[in-house]
Amino acid sequence: MRIDVVTIFPEYLAPLELSLIGKARQDGLLDLRVHDLRAFTTDRHRTVDDTPYGGGAGMVMKPEPWAQALAAIAGDRPEGAGKPVLIVPSPAGERFTQALAYELAEEKHLAFACGRYEGIDERVIDWSRDHFDVRPVSLGDYVLNGGEVAVLAMVEAIGRLLPGVVGNPESLVEESHSDGLLEYPVYTKPSVWRDREVPAVLLSGNHGRIAQWRRHEQFRRTAQRRPDLLEGFDAGKLPRADRTEL
Numbered sequence: 169m170r171i172d173v174v175t176i177f178p179e180y181l182a183p184l185e186l187s188l189i190g191k192a193r194q195d196g197l198l199d200l201r202v203h204d205l206r207a208f209t210t211d212r213h214r215t216v217d218d219t220p221y222g223g224g225a226g227m228v229m230k231p232e233p234w235a236q237a238l239a240a241i242a243g244d245r246p247e248g249a250g251k252p253v254l255i256v257p258s259p260a261g262e263r264f265t266q267a268l269a270y271e272l273a274e275e276k277h278l279a280f281a282c283g284r285y286e287g288i289d290e291r292v293i294d295w296s297r298d299h300f301d302v303r304p305v306s307l308g309d310y311v312l313n314g315g316e317v318a319v320l321a322m323v324e325a326i327g328r329l330l331p332g333v334v335g336n337p338e339s340l341v342e343e344s345h346s347d348g349l350l351e352y353p354v355y356t357k358p359s360v361w362r363d364r365e366v367p368a369v370l371l372s373g374n375h376g377r378i379a380q381w382r383r384h385e386q387f388r389r390t391a392q393r394r395p396d397l398l399e400g401f402d403a404g405k406l407p408r409a410d411r412t413e414l
C-alpha cells in the first residue's frame with residue numbers, strides 16, 4: 169500500500185518510523201511518504217493560511233498550496249491503482265471505525281490531508297473530487313488542533329491490518345471491535361499477584377471452556393461499557409448462556 173500524508177508539521181508523523189509501522193515500511197509492505205505543504209507555496213514567506221471570508225476567529229488554510237500538493241500526489245499513482253482515496257481528518261467527518269479501517273486497508277493508494285488552523289478552504293475538498301475519492305473522517309466527537317494526531321491513529325489502525333505487518337494474524341481476530349464486541353480481559357504470570365488471582369478457568373487447560381468464558385466476557389464487557397455496540401447485534405449468535413445474561 170502507498171500512503172501519502174500532507175502536513176505543515178512533517179515531524180508530527182515521525183512516530184510512524186517506529187515499531188510495527190516502521191518495520192512494515194522497512195520491509196516494503198507500506199510505502200509511506202510525508203509531504204510538507206509549505207514546499208508547495210510560491211511566496212517568500214511560504215504562506216499557507218489567511219483570514220476567513222465572513223470574519224470570525226482564527227485563520228483558514230489557503231487553497232492553492234493544497235491543490236499543488238494533491239495534484240502532485242494524484243499524478244504519481246502506483247501501478248494499477250485507480251483514483252486514490254483522500255482522507256481529510258475533520259470534526260465534521262464520518263466516524264473512523266474498525267470497519268472503515270478494514271475497508272481502507274483494501275485500497276492500493278491512500279492520501280491524508282492534515283488541516284490546521286480553523287480548517288482547509290472548502291473549495292479544496294470540492295476540487296479534489298475530480299482527482300480522489302474524498303472522505304472527510306472524524307476520529308471522535310472532540311476537537312483536536314489539527315489532523316496529524318488523527319492520521320497517526322488511522323495509519324496505525326489501517327497499517328496493522330495489512331498482510332505481514334502483525335506477526336500473528338490470529339491476534340487481529342479476537343481484539344476489540346474485530347467482531348463487533350469489546351475484547352475479553354487478558355492475564356499473564358504470576359498466577360497470583362498482590363493477592364489477586366487469575367480466573368481459574370484460564371489455568372484449566374480446557375480450551376472449550378476457556379473459549380466460552382472469553383466469549384461471555386466479551387458480551388459482559390460490551391453490555392457494561394458500550395451497550396451501543398449491542399444494538400442490532402444478532403442475539404441468535406449468542407451462546408444460550410450469554411443470551412439469558414444480557
Ligand SMILES: N#Cc1ccccc1Cn1ccc2ccc(-c3cc(N)[nH]n3)cc21
Nearest residue numbers: 257258259283284287307308311312314315
Ligand atoms: N477543522 C477544524 C477546526 C475547527 C474549529 C477549531 C479547530 C479546528 C482544528 N482543526 C483544524 C484542522 C483539523 C483536522 C481535524 C480535526 C479533528 C478531527 C477530530 N476528530 N477532531 N478534531 C481538527 C482540526
